[in-house]
Structure formats: C-alpha cells, structure tokens
Amino acid sequence: MGNPTAAMLVIGDEILSGRTRDSNMHFLAGELTKHGIDLREVRMISDDEVAIIAGVTALSETHDHVFTSGGIGPTHDDITADCIAKAFGAHLDVRDDARAILQAHYDKSGTELNEARLRMARIPDGAALIDNPVSAAPGFTLKNVHVMAGVPSVFEAMVASVLPTLTGGSPLLSQTLRVMRGEGEIAGNLSALAADFSDLSIGCYPFQKDGAFGANVVVRGADGARVDVAVTRLARELDL
Amino acid sequence: MGNPTAAMLVIGDEILSGRTRDSNMHFLAGELTKHGIDLREVRMISDDEVAIIAGVTALSETHDHVFTSGGIGPTHDDITADCIAKAFGAHLDVRDDARAILQAHYDKSGTELNEARLRMARIPDGAALIDNPVSAAPGFTLKNVHVMAGVPSVFEAMVASVLPTLTGGSPLLSQTLRVMRGEGEIAGNLSALAADFSDLSIGCYPFQKDGAFGANVVVRGADGARVDVAVTRLARELDL
Incomplete structure (x- = not known):
C-alpha cells in the first residue's frame, strides 16, 4: 500500500502489573489511521533498561x-x-532550550526548578523537542523515535504536536456491515469475498447482543470505490 | 524474585487500526499478578502469518x-x-475431541456444524484443550503457549480455565501512598528510598485533581514487612 509504517513502545511497570489500564495505544492507533500511517506493532514493557533499549x-x-x-x-x-x-549512542545532558522552557513554566507558578525537575530538561544531542502545552516538560524526536509522556492528557497533546510534522499516506477507508447472524454462517461468503478482493482487508468481529449472535464485517482499503463494490456484493449475498 | 514469567501476544487488525480497544491485556495482567506470575512483555500485532509466527x-x-x-x-x-x-512444526487438523465438543454444542441449538464452524475444531497434535464455557469452541495449550479467543467474555473464561493449572509464585504485595504534591517535589525522597530498598520496586504515578498535582507512590515487593518499613519511612519523611 506504500503508507509509512509505525510501531509503538508503551513503557511502564504499572501497565504490566495491571494497576493502570493503558489508553495511549488506542488513542495513537486511531490518530495514525486517520493520518494514513500504518501501525504494525505495539510492545508493552516495564521500566527496565535492557528491555527499553532492545525494544526501541x-x-x-x-x-x-x-x-x-x-x-x-x-x-x-x-x-x-x-x-x-x-x-x-547519543550524548544526554540538560539542554539549554529545554531548561529555558521549564524555567519559564515554573517561574510563572513560583515553583523551584529543583534537581529532580531539571531531569526533565535532559534531552539527547541532535533531538528535536516535542511541544507539551499541558505541563511544559517537552518530549523529543531522535532519529525516527518520538519520545512522549505516559500521562494520557500529555501524551495526547504531544501526539497533536508531532503528527502534523509527519508525512502521512492515504487514509484507509472502511465500511462496516452489521450482520445479525453467527460468524460461522457467513464465513463462506467472507472467504470468497476476500479471495476476489485481495487488495482489500476484510475483517469479521463477532458480538453477542440480547442473547443473539451477530458480527460486524469491516471492509478496508485505500480505494473507496472498490470498498463500495465489495460491500454491495456482500450485502446482496446476505439479503441485507 | 523467582516467579514464573509470562508474555502476551494480542492478535488482531482491529486493535492496531484503533477500531477496537483491547481489554484482554489489562484483564490478564491483573489475573497474573494475583497468581504470582510476572507479566514481562506484551506485543500487539495484526492477523499476519509472518508476524504471528515471529512473535510467538x-x-x-x-x-x-x-x-x-x-x-x-x-x-x-x-x-x-x-x-x-x-x-x-506441529500437525494441524480437525481433532475428534474438539469436534465432539462443537457437535454437542450446535446440536443443542439445532445449528449446523458447517465447514466454517468445523475450522474451530482444528487443534495441533499434542495440544491440550482449554475449556470454553461461553461458546464451546475450545482454546488450546501447545508447549508453553496458551491460545485463547479475542472476544473478552470468552477470553476471560478461558483464562479462568487455564490459570488454576499453572504453578504460581509469590504474589507481589504492594502499598500505595497518595501524596498531594508534584512528582518533582518528592523525587529526591523516592530515589534515596529506592537506593536503600533495592529489593523493592518503587513507582511514582502522577495525577492532576481539581488543578492540583499529586502522585501515587506504589511500593511493591514479595516481603510484606519490608514494604511496610519502606512506606512508613517515606510517610514520615513527607510528614504524612
């Protein structure tokens, strides 16, 4: 399809212990899809040096x-x-541009920029800062890695800062057909459709509602006309 | 710590596209923590053969x-x-034990066990079935891999079937101290505490409430007395 590809690394003991339910992955996935960037893989790991370095x-x-x-x-x-x-292999230390942002932020509230807070001005050489309109402390982009905060409001603001700077592809178009039959009943139709429309992705997501089985069939592709043709054929076959 | 370790592989295009928000990871994480099994890593990938084989x-x-x-x-x-x-490298085909379970299930509702539904009786040789009290079609365990459904109600039922069969470790004990100060203010205390209690894991999770900054400090360890000592010391230092 030629769209840019992406991966995500969710870092935090609190996610893996079940203490906190991550919401950043789902948010980012939706934003990337709108922007035409294909999220291919997500890894969730703990605050562990070996795991973070290997993952990134x-x-x-x-x-x-x-x-x-x-x-x-x-x-x-x-x-x-x-x-x-x-x-x-980049040098990491307090950087003047990041320190100035924090200094201005804490001066406003009369809070001391102490040693701990100054840690947040440690940015690798060569990295570009990512704006944080929520709590000032910036994220950064080094090579093709965008490093952002875990607090959802800050993460989401940083994604909004970064995404417009990235070249997107064609957003994937999708149509959903809601079918009130079990997956097992429509599987034959779907697999024939998938074979005839190999340029489209055809997913089937079952659900139960009031004791009855149903499925959402989602047809995705870059070409909206092709998606139309496929969905129309399936609807006809299923008498919808 | 010597607890058994675990990883999870979440498989599905609908998760990576942002269409569906996964809830199975958070559920499993909590159950494993209770059972004394350390979840170390989660990977989320699409319905892609190469990605699934490489991941597993x-x-x-x-x-x-x-x-x-x-x-x-x-x-x-x-x-x-x-x-x-x-x-x-295991042989995969319809297995009699799995077929019998599906046949009994569909006979009850007068539904045909057609070719598509029979796909769910395809179980690798040597695998043990995982009971599915929700919708019959079983999961399976092959070697150290437990293969379960994506629909949350079914996934959760399968986890309940599998977990009692696995040897757990010592459940991690934790205590949380809620501190109504910014992270940057207590960071010095926390890092001294972490240095003195290297057998414990000390995490700090910031939040904002009614415009004020606070943090939950979570102290975790296998030895409850040590957790007590660390939390008591921190509370004293912070005048709580």
Whole structure:
C-alpha cells in the first residue's frame, strides 16, 4: 500500500502489573489511521533498561516511525530518555532550550526548578523537542523515535504536536456491515469475498447482543470505490 | 524474585487500526499478578502469518508462559491456530475431541456444524484443550503457549480455565501512598528510598485533581514487612 509504517513502545511497570489500564495505544492507533500511517506493532514493557533499549532498537530498524509513551518524568524510575540516548549512542545532558522552557513554566507558578525537575530538561544531542502545552516538560524526536509522556492528557497533546510534522499516506477507508447472524454462517461468503478482493482487508468481529449472535464485517482499503463494490456484493449475498 | 514469567501476544487488525480497544491485556495482567506470575512483555500485532509466527517464537523462548488472544474463530481471517502449529512444526487438523465438543454444542441449538464452524475444531497434535464455557469452541495449550479467543467474555473464561493449572509464585504485595504534591517535589525522597530498598520496586504515578498535582507512590515487593518499613519511612519523611 506504500503508507509509512509505525510501531509503538508503551513503557511502564504499572501497565504490566495491571494497576493502570493503558489508553495511549488506542488513542495513537486511531490518530495514525486517520493520518494514513500504518501501525504494525505495539510492545508493552516495564521500566527496565535492557528491555527499553532492545525494544526501541528492534522497532526503529523495522518501521518508519516509533512512538514511545512513559518514563520521562522527574523521578528515579523515569529512565526512558537515558535508554533512548544509549540505544542511539547519543550524548544526554540538560539542554539549554529545554531548561529555558521549564524555567519559564515554573517561574510563572513560583515553583523551584529543583534537581529532580531539571531531569526533565535532559534531552539527547541532535533531538528535536516535542511541544507539551499541558505541563511544559517537552518530549523529543531522535532519529525516527518520538519520545512522549505516559500521562494520557500529555501524551495526547504531544501526539497533536508531532503528527502534523509527519508525512502521512492515504487514509484507509472502511465500511462496516452489521450482520445479525453467527460468524460461522457467513464465513463462506467472507472467504470468497476476500479471495476476489485481495487488495482489500476484510475483517469479521463477532458480538453477542440480547442473547443473539451477530458480527460486524469491516471492509478496508485505500480505494473507496472498490470498498463500495465489495460491500454491495456482500450485502446482496446476505439479503441485507 | 523467582516467579514464573509470562508474555502476551494480542492478535488482531482491529486493535492496531484503533477500531477496537483491547481489554484482554489489562484483564490478564491483573489475573497474573494475583497468581504470582510476572507479566514481562506484551506485543500487539495484526492477523499476519509472518508476524504471528515471529512473535510467538520469540516470546515462547524467553518466557515461561505465553498467552495469545484473537484469531481462533471460524472466518478466513482467523489464522492463529495455523500459525502456532507452524511455529512449533506441529500437525494441524480437525481433532475428534474438539469436534465432539462443537457437535454437542450446535446440536443443542439445532445449528449446523458447517465447514466454517468445523475450522474451530482444528487443534495441533499434542495440544491440550482449554475449556470454553461461553461458546464451546475450545482454546488450546501447545508447549508453553496458551491460545485463547479475542472476544473478552470468552477470553476471560478461558483464562479462568487455564490459570488454576499453572504453578504460581509469590504474589507481589504492594502499598500505595497518595501524596498531594508534584512528582518533582518528592523525587529526591523516592530515589534515596529506592537506593536503600533495592529489593523493592518503587513507582511514582502522577495525577492532576481539581488543578492540583499529586502522585501515587506504589511500593511493591514479595516481603510484606519490608514494604511496610519502606512506606512508613517515606510517610514520615513527607510528614504524612
């Protein structure tokens, strides 16, 4: 299809322990789809140096973009910036541009820019800052890796800062046919349709409602006319 | 810590496109934590043969258990069973035990066990069936990989079938201290605490409430007395 590809790395012990339910993955997935960037893989790992370095290295080699969430706050368990710098052999220290942003932010509220908060101004050499209109402390882009906060309101604001700077592809168009029959009853039609429309992706997502079985059939593709033809044929076959 | 380790593979285009928000990962994470099994990594991938085989191979080699969700229904895009069989070089065909379960289920409702539904009786040789009290079609365990459905009610029922058969470890004990100060203010205390209690995991999760900043400090460990000592010290230092 030629669209740019992406992967996501969700970083945080609290996700893997079940304490916190991640919402950033679902948000990013929807935004990338609208922007014509294909999210191919997501990995969720703990705040562990070896795991972060291995994850970001593997994903950045195999995708056009990698988005990370989590681990860039002021506390001792925030080690993402260090790991990304190590993964790319980049020098990491407090950078004047990031320090100025934090200084201005904390001056306004009369809060001290102490040593812990200054950790959030540690940005790898060569990285571009990602604007954070919520709580000031910036994210950054190093090579093809976009490093963002884990707090959902901040993550979402950072995605809004980054996405317009990336070249998108053709947004995938989709149509959904809601069928009140069990998957097993329409599977034959779907597999014949998939064979005849190999340029489209045809998914079937079952549900139960008031004790009856149904399925949402989703037909996706870059060419809206082809999607139309496929959905029309299926609707006719199923007498919808 | 010596607890068994686990990874999860979430399979499905609809998750990566943002159409569906996965809930199985969060459910499994909580259940594994209660059972003393450490979830170390989660990967979310599409219904793609190469991605599924690579994912399950990598994760099964490096963890005691792998749990998969998605792709075991009756339609053409349900290819998980085929991929797991290929990954382990196991023969895959309709198995009599699985067919009998489906036959009994569909006989009860007067539904035909057609070719599509029979796909759900395709189980690799050597695999143990996982009971599905919701919709009959079984999951299976092959080697250290537990293959389960993506529909949350079915996934959750299968987890309940499998977990009691697995040896758990010591459940991680945790205590949470809610602190109504910014992370940046308590970061120094936390990092000193983490240094003195290297056997514990100390996480800090910021939040905003009514415009004020706060943080939940979570102290985790296998030894409840040590967790107590650490939390008591921190509470004293922060005048709580």
